[in-house]
Amino acid sequence: MNNNLKKSHKSAPVWIGALTFLFPALSLVTLFGVSTVSFLFLFIAPFMWRDCRAALARHWHESRWVVFAFMFNFCFALLCYVVRPEATANNLEKPLRMFLAVTVLMLVLVARPPRRALWWGVIAGTLAALALVAYQRLGQHIDRPGGLINPITFGDLSLCMALLAVVATIDIQRGWRMAWPVLGALAGIAAALFTGTRGALVALLPVGLVLLQARLVPGRRVRALVAAGLLICGSAYFVPSLGMQDRVAEGVDDVRAWSDGGSKDTSLGIRLELWKGAVMLIQEHPLFGIDANLTHGELRRYVQQGLLDRAVLPMPHMHNDGLQAFATGGIVGFAAWFSLLAAPFAFFWRALGQARASAPQQLAPALAGLLVVLCYFSFGLTEVIFWSVKGSMFYAFMVFLLMGYCLNAKESIGK
Numbered sequence: 001m002n003n004n005l006k007k008s009h010k011s012a013p014v015w016i017g018a019l020t021f022l023f024p025a026l027s028l029v030t031l032f033g034v035s036t037v038s039f040l041f042l043f044i045a046p047f048m049w050r051d052c053r054a055a056l057a058r059h060w061h062e063s064r065w066v067v068f069a070f071m072f073n074f075c076f077a078l079l080c081y082v083v084r085p086e087a088t089a090n091n092l093e094k095p096l097r098m099f100l101a102v103t104v105l106m107l108v109l110v111a112r113p114p115r116r117a118l119w120w121g122v123i124a125g126t127l128a129a130l131a132l133v134a135y136q137r138l139g140q141h142i143d144r145p146g147g148l149i150n151p152i153t154f155g156d157l158s159l160c161m162a163l164l165a166v167v168a169t170i171d172i173q174r175g176w177r178m179a180w181p182v183l184g185a186l187a188g189i190a191a192a193l194f195t196g197t198r199g200a201l202v203a204l205l206p207v208g209l210v211l212l213q214a215r216l217v218p219g220r221r222v223r224a225l226v227a228a229g230l231l232i233c234g235s236a237y238f239v240p241s242l243g244m245q246d247r248v249a250e251g252v253d254d255v256r257a258w259s260d261g262g263s264k265d266t267s268l269g270i271r272l273e274l275w276k277g278a279v280m281l282i283q284e285h286p287l288f289g290i291d292a293n294l295t296h297g298e299l300r301r302y303v304q305q306g307l308l309d310r311a312v313l314p315m316p317h318m319h320n321d322g323l324q325a326f327a328t329g330g331i332v333g334f335a336a337w338f339s340l341l342a343a344p345f346a347f348f349w350r351a352l353g354q355a356r357a358s359a360p361q362q363l364a365p366a367l368a369g370l371l372v373v374l375c376y377f378s379f380g381l382t383e384v385i386f387w388s389v390k391g392s393m394f395y396a397f398m399v400f401l402l403m404g405y406c407l408n409a410k411e412s413i414g415k
Contacts, residue, residue, distance in 0.1 A: 012048070017113035020401065021121035024164070027394055028129040028157055028191075031148050034393045038101060045103040048110055055109035056102075059407045062347070066403065067102055069343035070396065073336045074099040076329065086291045094392045098340075101396035108404025115365065115405055119168035123184035126161050129154070130187040133194040144196050152383050153391050155197030160375040160394075162188025163207060167371065170364040203378035207371055271319045271382065273312045277302055278323035282330075289330035292317075317387050321380030324387075337386070344399045345373045351406045361412065365405035372398045 019037050026033025045052055056063070077095040081087045129147065133154065136145030146154040165184035172181050192201075277299050281290065290298065295318075302308040318324040325337035351366035376395050379385040386392045 012107075012111035013113045016044075016107050016111035017117035020108075020113050020117040021124070023397055023401075024118065024121040024161060025124040025128065027125055027390070028147055028149075028154060028161075029125070029132050034390050034397075038097065038104075038393055038397060041103050041107060042100055045107060048107065051110045052103070052106035056106050059109060059411075062407060063105065063403060066343045066347050066399065067105075069339035070095075070099040070102065073340055076332060076336045080291065080329070080333075084291045086293050088293070091292070094386070094389055097389070098392055098396035101393065101400050104397055105400035105404045108401060109407060112408050115171055118401065118405070119165070119172060119181065122161050122164045122168060123180050126158065126165055126184045126188035126191065129158050129161070130191040130194070133158075133191050137194050146195055149388070149390060151195040152197050153385070153388055155192040155195035156203075156375070156379045156383065156385060157391070157394060158188045158191035158195070159201075159203060160188075160372060162186075162192065163371045163375065164368050164398075167364050167368040170367070198382075202381055203375045206374050206378060269309075270311045270315060273309050274315055274318045275320055275323055277308050277312055278318040278320065278327045280307065281327040282323070285327075285330060287330045287332070289326065289328045289333050292324075292328045295327060317384040319383055321384050321386060324384045340386075340395075341373055341377050344369065344403070347403060348373065348406070351410075354410065361409035362406050365402045365409065369399060369402035369406065372402070 019040055022033065023037045026037070074092075074095040077092055081089065081092055132147045133145040136142045136147070144151040146152070162185045165181045165188060168181035168184070169178065172178060280302060281295065281298055284298075296313070299308060299312050303310050303313060318327060321337060322334065326334040329336060348366050348369035351362050352370060355362040355366050372395065376385055386395070
């Protein structure tokens with residue numbers, strides 16, 4: 001028995017590395033990839049629990065606030081389930097699974113899988129994503145392709161993985177292999193453009209500012225690739241077949257019509273009405289909000305009172321992460337959502353500073369983690385990116401995975 005455990009521990013880097021590769025590779029082109037890989041991590045952890053617990057304890061000082069943030073998010077959801085009669089057990093699934101993703105951090109600390117497993121998985125995922133939406137757009141003539149999910153989430157995650165592929169160029173620098181992360185980055189950007197998702201492009205502003213800062217990111221290659229990506233996105237506006245011109249013009253018309261009291265039943269018009277309704281809900285329930293299952297009834301009441309347009313009624317959420325969290329959880333719920341972004345951001349920001357000062361091996365995972373957080377914050381401005389299990393688990397998995405790589409790099413320098 002002990003011999004079998006020792007053998008499994010020796011092979012741990014191989015199969016943890018394989019799962020690390022499969023997660024981004026399968027995320028956008030399968031319905032089962034995210035759930036299967038996350039459940040496998042959760043299943044494996046108890047068999048290595050002693051080592052996992054020791055590894056987390058060894059790095060508890062650096063990781064504790066991120067773990068507490070995910071725990072706080074789950075505990076608040078659990079409290080709402082207990083005290084709100086209208087709440088259902090479905091409300092617990094995403095917060096619980098996001099918190100249990102801490103097993104990813106623990107196993108990465110124990111197994112120490114190679115970082116190239118993640119980078120090659122990201123590259124494979126972006127290339128597969130582009131092939132899927134290109135076929136849907138050009139072969140099946142779908143105006144807004146989204147793979148197997150909705151086009152907004154698909155476009156958001158495609159762009160996020162494109163940026164991770166950019167960061168991969170820091171680690172993959174040998175000969176012909178350098179071409180692959182470049183191709184992965186361009187494929188992810190192209191996949192996002194094929195979906196016609198405008199909200200994803202909002203993330204390019206804060207992300208571009210971070211990556212183009214010579215003070216933060218050494219290496220002309222990374223900054224040149226980011227500049228090229230921004231140029232491609234800008235040039236896409238002038239390619240009629242991608243429909244970006246129409247989407248931008250449509251957005252301008254939507255805002256103008258909404259502000260002039262015209263039609264609210266447009267893409268941006270509905271969002272503006274939803275945000276107006278969310279503010280009204282927050283004003284009525286500022287401390288703890290109301291359960292998400294009751295928001296539709298409240299919006300209907302506003303419609304009957306003539307305060308909102310009927311166009312908001314079919315919408316499942318507020319199309320803004322912060323407003324959604326505030327309306328359904330009040331100040332406490334907003335704090336739980338904000339901590340999911342703030343705690344990882346602080347961790348990766350510190351790691352990035354350490355990478356520049358004395359631990360260059362941390363640079364790639366620290367920068368990648370920072371970009372994931374910035375992307376999700378930006379996506380959440382016009383969408384509830386945490387609404388779907390796929391979007392929520394992708395974030396939690398990547399945060400804990402990249403934290404593990406940062407801590408492993410720092411530990412290796414100490415040794």
